[in-house]
Amino acid sequence: MRDSYLVFGSPRLEEDDIKAVEETLKSGWIGTGPRVNEFEKAFAEYVGVKYAVAVSSCTAGLHLCVLAMGLEPGDEVIVPTMTFAATANAVIHAGAKPVFVDVDPYTMLIDPSDIKRKITPKTKAIIPVHFAGRPCNIDEINKIAAEHNLVIIHDNAHAIESEYHGAKLGNLKDISAYSFYVTKNLTTAEGGMVTTNDEEIAAKIKIYALHGLTKDAWKRFSDDGYKHYQIVYPGFKYNMTDIQASLGLSQFRKLEKFYERRSQLWNYYHNELKGLPLILPVEPEKNTRHGFHLFILMLDLNKTPLTRDQVINKLHSMKIGTGVHYIALHLHPYYQEALGYRNGDFPNAEYISERTFSIPFSAKLTDEDAKDVVSALKSIFE
Ligand SMILES: *Cc1c(COP(=O)(O)O)cnc(C)c1O
Numbered sequence: 001m002r003d004s005y006l007v008f009g010s011p012r013l014e015e016d017d018i019k020a021v022e023e024t025l026k027s028g029w030i031g032t033g034p035r036v037n038e039f040e041k042a043f044a045e046y047v048g049v050k051y052a053v054a055v056s057s058c059t060a061g062l063h064l065c066v067l068a069m070g071l072e073p074g075d076e077v078i079v080p081t082m083t084f085a086a087t088a089n090a091v092i093h094a095g096a097k098p099v100f101v102d103v104d105p106y107t108m109l110i111d112p113s114d115i116k117r118k119i120t121p122k123t124k125a126i127i128p129v130h131f132a133g134r135p136c137n138i139d140e141i142n143k144i145a146a147e148h149n150l151v152i153i154h155d156n157a158h159a160i161e162s163e164y165h166g167a168k169l170g171n172l173k174d175i176s177a178y179s180f181y182v183t184k185n186l187t188t189a190e191g192g193m194v195t196t197n198d199e200e201i202a203a204k205i206k207i208y209a210l211h212g213l214t215k216d217a218w219k220r221f222s223d224d225g226y227k228h229y230q231i232v233y234p235g236f237k238y239n240m241t242d243i244q245a246s247l248g249l250s251q252f253r254k255l256e257k258f259y260e261r262r263s264q265l266w267n268y269y270h271n272e273l274k275g276l277p278l279i280l281p282v283e284p285e286k287n288t289r290h291g292f293h294l295f296i297l298m299l300d301l302n303k304t305p306l307t308r309d310q311v312i313n314k315l316h317s318m319k320i321g322t323g324v325h326y327i328a329l330h331l332h333p334y335y336q337e338a339l340g341y342r343n344g345d346f347p348n349a350e351y352i353s354e355r356t357f358s359i360p361f362s363a364k365l366t367d368e369d370a371k372d373v374v375s376a377l378k379s380i381f382e
Helices: 015-027 034-047 058-068 085-093 112-118 138-148 199-209 217-221 242-252 255-272 308-317 333-339 347-355 367-381
Strands: 051-055 076-080 097-101 123-126 151-155 175-179 192-196 295-299 356-359
Touching: 015 242, 034 051, 034 192, 034 242, 051 058, 051 199, 051 242, 058 085, 058 151, 058 175, 058 192, 058 199, 076 085, 085 097, 097 112, 097 333, 112 138, 123 138, 138 151, 192 199, 255 295, 255 367, 295 347, 308 356, 308 367, 347 356
Parallel strands: 076 097, 076 123, 123 151, 151 175
Antiparallel strands: 051 192, 175 192, 295 356
């Protein structure tokens, strides 16, 4: 039995991260400023996109994407039911209506044939979620979007390092939102990024994120002297601070090293967990790069009398933290009451909801930690 609790999704923070934040704290400029600018530039370059705008979270970013892409009350937006609540909530905050779609039971990705079934004359956009870091079938989604004149907003919360046919997901049409929440592959504690190749949309996102002030308003307190600002939109307070950006920049330098570590863990778990009553994640699709954000297992209910909740409680008692990604949105009371969904509406997502649990997969994990996870699982099914 372990001495300490293995917290699910605990970030890997090191001396250089602490130093970077300390330097910003000592610099006298802790709000939105030069570090945010630098972080945006570095991120845009990594993704291979023209514009990146830092925001306070992915949820905020998705909300601004929906607004900046011109969606309006009454418009319908296709969202997979197997996702985190923020994907659908961003649509609701903008006054539009999320329309849920089922996913593949094993890749957990939005099902293009179900997208087609759910399109109505009111459908204006699709939000594909690149689940666990696995890229969706983008060719197929682009085709559907082109046929029906739909905007595509990518939820890249899991997918910083992911690639589809050789390119990072953040330069796909039309716009993407990333998360730097604590558990994500790169963390700023809270934070996010919106990427797009459209200059006008990028400028809108920037303005909407900071009160609706004219561009570069953050410079108004700089040593260039005071500058007046103008309000051009009733904006939000969705900006990132330099404290967050300095942590982001420092984490960013280690992104590929951390990715390497998670890809080792991926192989280790795959080798060690074979033969248990578990459905392992399917291998990455050809000509894609999986972001390796989550290692999601499904309990094989045909091969064990245990339930998923029993398994995660047993792991907890052995000091191993887990996550559940996710209970499908249409099974939650709010979406049932507000949108009329019922249990039984999306069989594949329900199959996942009943069986899914994620084991610790952070780059922070030591070989010992990973071994503890494996032996705990083995002892549960002995
Ligand atoms: C984490 C997450 C979000 C929200 O990210 P925040 O930065 O916490 O707002 C959105 N979508 C998915 C799929 C997520 O996992």
